[in-house]
């Protein structure tokens with residue numbers, strides 16, 4: 001029930017007074033690129049290889065990444081390195097079953113055990129990026145500490161990749177966002193996993209939907225802390241979890257200082273229209289009210305009262 005501005009359902013994301021909030025697409029391959037997007041905020045590369053018994057070769061990866069980069073000349077593409085684990089298995093990683101897969105060796109943690117897979121992927125991304133005009137950023141999933149972030153950004157730089165960041169999906173990383181930004185060029189908040197780990201609530205469990213509601217005060221507080229760290233460091237902080245696709249919540253995120261929102265392409269028009277109907281000052285007021293609320297219901301009511 002947010003106010004919308006119909007006239008602006010194409011073009012870049014902006015508040016009513018022109019403050020830019022990039023509206024980017026979440027994709028799994030070049031096939032998901034539909035319509036005219038500002039760019040890609042989350043390229044889930046693992047989805048390309050879910051049925052691969054053998055590791056994808058560097059050339060095979062270069063071809064897949066080139067297909068995406070070449071479709072977006074002059075636009076941003078944020079590539080996430082393989083996000084796999086016992087809960088999202090890639091057959092070629094040959095991971096043993098784990099008692100708690102969501103808490104096991106997944107995301108960047110796989111690279112510790114198997115550094116060759118990350119090195120090959122970074123080399124392929126760098127080769128594809130060099131041959132295209134897209135603005136390629138690279139980020140790692142499931143980072144928990146500033147030391148892990150520093151190790152990852154160093155690996156990216158060694159491959160000549162100029163924009164290296166991390167996803168914030170683990171509360172420990174959100175609490176140390178400022179320290180992570182000493183090395184990382186940007187943060188992207190994966191609010192699906194950040195909710196799961198903050199509330200100790202399996203994201204696949206429908207019975208726990210109440211805890212996984214993005215309007216939960218604890219999640220909003222963590223997002224606010226990361227956004228503030230980004231503003232202080234002068235570095236971009238985006239959101240690429242499902243929460244970015246909620247038009248009302250997008251106003252909260254813009255008001256907190258989040259600089260880009262990435263979502264399924266079909267969700268972009270509604271978020272664009274909501275942003276276009278509110279000034280940045282209104283978004284800030286909405287964010288302040290949401291931050292002060294003690295329950296998700298109160299945060300939603302605060303939005304209705306503020307707009």
Ligand code: PEP
Nearest residue numbers: 190191192193240241242
């Ligand atoms: C997230 O966790 O919010 C996210 C965007 O990554 P995925 O949904 O692929 O885990």
Ligand code: MG
Nearest residue numbers: 169190192193
């Ligand atoms: Mg995630």
